[in-house]
Amino acid sequence: MNIASILAKKGTEVFTARPEQSLREALSLLAQHNIGALVVVDEVERPVGLVSERDIVREAARNGQLFGASVASIMTCDLIVAGPREDLNSVASIMTARRIRHLPIVDEDKLVGIISIGDVMKAQRDEYQGEVDTLQIQVLSGPTGTARTG
Amino acid sequence: MESGYARIGSGLRPLRVAIVGAGPTGFYAADHLFAQEDLTVEIDMFDRLPTPYGLVRGGVAPDHQKIKMVTAIFDRIAGHPGFRFFGRVELGRELTVEDLRAHYHQILYATGAQTDRRMGIPGEDLQGSHPATEFVAWYNGHPDYCDRHFDLSVERVAIVGVGNVAIDVARILCRTPEELAATDIADHALEALRQSRIREIYLLGRRGPAQAAFTNPEINELGELLGADVVVPPEDAALDELSRAALEQTPDRATTRKAEIIQSYAQGQATGKPRRLTVRFLVAPVELVGDDEGKVVAVRLVHNELSLTPAGTLQPKATDRYEELPVGLVFRSVGYCGMPLPGVPFNERWGVILNEHGRVLDPDSHQPRVGEYTGGWIKRGPSGVMGTNKPDALETVEGMMEDLAAGRTLAPQVEDAAATERMIRQRQPLYFSYEDWHRLDEIELEHGRAAGRPRVKFTRVDEMLTALGKVRGGRKLAHDWAG
Numbered sequence: 001m002n003i004a005s006i007l008a009k010k011g012t013e014v015f016t017a018r019p020e021q022s023l024r025e026a027l028s029l030l031a032q033h034n035i036g037a038l039v040v041v042d043e044v045e046r047p048v049g050l051v052s053e054r055d056i057v058r059e060a061a062r063n064g065q066l067f068g069a070s071v072a073s074i075m076t077c078d079l080i081v082a083g084p085r086e087d088l089n090s091v092a093s094i095m096t097a098r099r100i101r102h103l104p105i106v107d108e109d110k111l112v113g114i115i116s117i118g119d120v121m122k123a124q125r126d127e128y129q130g131e132v133d134t135l136q137i138q139v140l141s142g143p144t145g146t147a148r149t150g
Numbered sequence: 151m152e153s154g155y156a157r158i159g160s161g162l163r164p165l166r167v168a169i170v171g172a173g174p175t176g177f178y179a180a181d182h183l184f185a186q187e188d189l190t191v192e193i194d195m196f197d198r199l200p201t202p203y204g205l206v207r208g209g210v211a212p213d214h215q216k217i218k219m220v221t222a223i224f225d226r227i228a229g230h231p232g233f234r235f236f237g238r239v240e241l242g243r244e245l246t247v248e249d250l251r252a253h254y255h256q257i258l259y260a261t262g263a264q265t266d267r268r269m270g271i272p273g274e275d276l277q278g279s280h281p282a283t284e285f286v287a288w289y290n291g292h293p294d295y296c297d298r299h300f301d302l303s304v305e306r307v308a309i310v311g312v313g314n315v316a317i318d319v320a321r322i323l324c325r326t327p328e329e330l331a332a333t334d335i336a337d338h339a340l341e342a343l344r345q346s347r348i349r350e351i352y353l354l355g356r357r358g359p360a361q362a363a364f365t366n367p368e369i370n371e372l373g374e375l376l377g378a379d380v381v382v383p384p385e386d387a388a389l390d391e392l393s394r395a396a397l398e399q400t401p402d403r404a405t406t407r408k409a410e411i412i413q414s415y416a417q418g419q420a421t422g423k424p425r426r427l428t429v430r431f432l433v434a435p436v437e438l439v440g441d442d443e444g445k446v447v448a449v450r451l452v453h454n455e456l457s458l459t460p461a462g463t464l465q466p467k468a469t470d471r472y473e474e475l476p477v478g479l480v481f482r483s484v485g486y487c488g489m490p491l492p493g494v495p496f497n498e499r500w501g502v503i504l505n506e507h508g509r510v511l512d513p514d515s516h517q518p519r520v521g522e523y524t525g526g527w528i529k530r531g532p533s534g535v536m537g538t539n540k541p542d543a544l545e546t547v548e549g550m551m552e553d554l555a556a557g558r559t560l561a562p563q564v565e566d567a568a569a570t571e572r573m574i575r576q577r578q579p580l581y582f583s584y585e586d587w588h589r590l591d592e593i594e595l596e597h598g599r600a601a602g603r604p605r606v607k608f609t610r611v612d613e614m615l616t617a618l619g620k621v622r623g624g625r626k627l628a629h630d631w632a633g
Contacts, residue, residue, distance in 0.1 A: 005533040008500035011511050082461030084500075087361070093400040094462030103461065112499065130538030134217065137537070141219035 003091060003105055004084040006123050007113040014104075014113055016041045017051060019072035023059070026051055026071050037102040039114055040075050047104045047111050049075035054101075081106045084113070088127075092120045158255055158559060164190040164232065165554060166565060168250045170241050170491070171260040172197035173204020174536050175526030177224040178543035179258055184230050186551060192232045192567055194254070198240035199293065200582040200614050201590065202228070204262060206536070208292045209283075211318040212333035213325065215604055220536065228584050234567070236574055237582030238611070244577040247493035247522075253570045255559040256521050256550055259494060259503055259510070260543075263486040263527040269310060273438030274482075277301075278446035282309065282319050282483035289322055289343075291336030291609035302346040304478025308449050310435055311483035312355035313363040319481050321371070323351050324378035324425050334598065334605040351378070351427045352475060356434040356454055356466045359386070359412040360393040360405050365535075369411050373418075378425035380415045386431040387416035392456050392464055432456070433473075434466065438480060448476045486532035495519070503528050508546030509553075521560030523550055580620050593617055 017026050017038040026038055030053055040049035051071050059066045059074045066074075081104045082091055095103060095117050105113040156163035167183060169176045172195050183191050201207055203221055210217050228235060239245060241261075250257045266281035268274060278301055287295035307323060309316045322330070327344045335343075355362050359382075362369075372380045389397070389409055397405060415429065432454045439448040451473050454466035488503070490496035495504040495513045503524040504511045510522035525546040526539045534542075553559065564570060574581060582590075590608060597606035608614045615621045 001533045004500055005530045008497065008502045008531045009505055009507055009529055011506040011516055012497060012499075012504065013516055080460050082459065082463070083465075086459060086461055086463040086465070089402070090396070090400075090463040091461050097400075126541040127534050127538055129541050130534050130536070133537030133540055134220075134535045135537075137220045137223070138216040141216050141222075 001088045001123060001127055002085050003082060003088060003115060006088070006115050006119045007084060007105060010113060010119075014039060014111055016045070016111070017071050018042075019048065019070065019075065021071045022067065023051075023056060023069050023071060023074070024067040027056060027067075030056075036116060037114065038071075039104045039111055040071055041111060045111060046109060047079060047081060047106060049077045050079055050102060050104065051075040052102060079104065083107060088120060088123055092124060095120060159189045159191065159554060161190045163565065164192045165256065165559075166254045166562065166567070166570075167191060167193045167550075168254040168257045169193060169195045169260060170250075170258065171195075171204065171262060171526070171528075172199075172202035172235065172237070173260060173262050173526065173539075174206060174220070174224075175260040175262075175539040175543050176204070176258070177202075177227050178540045179260065179525050179547055180230075180233060181223075181227045182544050182547040183550075184227065184232065186547075189551075190232070192234075193230075194234045194236060194567075194570065195228075196236050196239045196241065196245070198238070198243070200237040200586075200611055202235060202237065202584070202587055208287055208290045209315075210290075210536075211286075211322060212290060212335040213321065213329065214318075215333065217536065233584070234571070235582070235584040235587065236578075237587065239574060239578050239581050242492035244574070247491075249573070251521070251560050251562065253562050253564050253573065254521075255562060255565075256523065256554070257560070258546065258550070259491060259522070259524045259528060260526045261488075261491060261528050263488040263501065263532045265487050265489055266482060267485040267487050269435060269482050269484055271435055271437055273440055273446070276438050276440040276446045277444050278304070278478055279438055279480040279482070282311070282315050282481040283486065285319055285481055286315065289335050289339035291339075291607040293609060293611050296336065296338060296609040300342070301479060302342055302348055305347055306350040306352075306475075306477040307348055307479040307481070308352045308354055308435075308475060308477040309481045309483060310354050310449075311363075311485075312353055312429070312431075313483060313485075314365060314368050316353055316481075316483040317364050317368045317372070319483065320351050320353050320427055321375065323348055324372075324375050324427050326377040329376060331603065334594075334603060334607055336607055336609050338609065348479075349425055350477075351425065352477065353427065353429045354433050354435065354449075354451070355429070355431045357464065358390055358393050358431050358456060359409050360389055360397065361456075361464055362408065362412075362431070366404060366408055366411065369408065372427060372429075373411075373415065375423075375427070377423055378427045379420045379423045380418070381420065381426055381428045382412050382415040383428070383430065384416045386429070387412045390456055392458055396462075396464065432466065434468065435480075436468075436472070439474065446478060446480055448474045449480060450474050486527065488528045488531070491528075494522070500531055502531055505529055508542075508549050518553075518558075520553075520558055580615060582614070582618075586618055586620075589618055590614055
């Protein structure tokens with residue numbers, strides 16, 4: 001299974017912010033769309049960073065005046081991105097190992113989506129469930145050609 | 151109380167759902183809908199073919215009969231009193247989305263991903279180069295493909311791709327006529343494969359053994375073929391440094407086992423079986439070479455090496471080493487792609503219906519279109535095994551139930567199952583019901599018993615119509631026109 005199979009059922013919209021936008025604006029985007037992170041893009045829509053709710057919480061604990069600060073001032077610049085055809089299981093282990101919760105997906109230099117660790121876990125769970133179910137049909141199919149389910 | 155005022159989904163006013171596509175996802179979704187508490191639901195399932203089961207009948211390999219046992223579950227679902235099947239009724243031909251909106255509260259599109267992705271290399275359309283799915287549909291007796299011709303008089307064939315479909319094709323080409331005769335392979339394919347002169351079969355993977363898409367039971371099964379030795383060149387079987395490091399960092403039993411099975415083929419000795427199946431890794435076709443008559447005579451391959459992406463996956467990168475493999479037949483199996491349905495928004499980038507977790511989206515507003523849903527491969531693309539469609543269908547059905555509870559359904563002019571059937575009969579007098587299918591199924595099984603096979607399939611729609619007495623001497627019977 002690859003990343004595209006997650007993105008295929010997430011519509012087409014990727015919510016982004018610009019580096020110069022304020023954190024107040026970023027917060028309202030997160031709240032409005034009920035999401036956990038925004039990909040920060042430059043003027044040609046190339047991803048340059050990521051700002052997550054955790055980044056904002058961390059800044060809020062330190063700085064009472066954070067609302068006016070820019071997205072650029074707290075965003076993660078050391079960005080890891082993946083391609084849509086990359087294998088889900090390999091990406092899952094990198095996300096787990098490096099504690100990455102949001103991964104922007106880039107195809108031919110263009111931002112095409114973002115996946116969360118929750119998306120990855122759900123896709124993996126569905127894949128395993130499907131394999132178990134398919135194996136059960138094969139194992140439990142009776143000699144007369146009747147299949148039983150649990 | 152008039153039905154117009156009753157709650158949709160109550161006994162007085164059942165929720166009416168149209169499911170387009172009679173494959174596993176359609177049945178799993180129907181099952182999830184019937185399992186809802188406090189919900190009375192009437193489901194009409196449509197398919198462009200006369201027969202149900204989708205890829206279980208037309209895709210799953212004929213020598214994998216056990217997996218086809220899932221049809222017993224589908225039959226149980228179809229036995230629910232609220233279920234009807236309309237085979238040979240196609241969206242865009244006999245019915246439009248508007249028709250469905252006028253007759254149902256909710257519509258679920260589950261039409262699968264039917265076409266092969268192209269390789270995008272010169273020579274791809276030469277004679278003797280085919281999509282693997284067409285060969286699969288042909289040997290499985292799909293009515294649209296039964297007249298296809300594949301030149302099995304050549305000695306060498308290449309299959310591009312190392313997914314389970316590629317493995318199926320290789321296995322069917324390697325099987326002895328006796329092995330094939332014990333399956334429900336289509337008669338025309340059995341006959342053609344009996345005459346096959348193919349001796350050398352190559353499976354070509356662009357990445358290494360650790361990244362191959364086939365699953366372990368499939369690669370393991372190749373070692374049990376009666377008519378073919380399996381060979382992997384030792385240099386192809388060895389794991390490269392990056393794959394080895396990745397496995398050490400994230401140990402994975404299935405991948406380790408996969409590498410072991412492939413190693414065992416590399417170390418095995420040929421036993422003189424009539425055919426040889428060679429599995430190659432880290433090679434990708436760059437061109438199909440043709441002769442003066444436009445027929446494939448070779449595939450030109452580039453050798454790949456793996457490189458690590460920032461997200462931690464190993465991707466192939468072409469080197470400057472090339473080779474030419476003489477073959478007379480090429481099957482490409484590099485992925486499937488969905489086809490747009492008339493009147494339904496499509497996401498061209500991923501080759502799926504434009505959707506968010508199964509809710510069909512309006513292409514302009516990106517908001518859900520009321521009452522329209524999707525599931526399976528046409529929702530998420532071709533991934534996973536058959537059973538993966540069960541949780542996938544559940545996700546969609548959960549959305550349908552949420553929307554029903556919130557009053558977000560279509561408002562059909564007609565909420566009457568009998569009136570809907572009259573409309574369908576008008577458009578397609580010779581549709582196939584599930585009862586029709588049960589009768590066809592019985593006849594196929596009976597023919598199978600007579601021939602000592604699991605079943606003998608009907609492969610032509612006119613034969614199915616004649617067998618059921620729906621047409622005689624090429625003329626429709628009067629009762630088929632009755633409303």
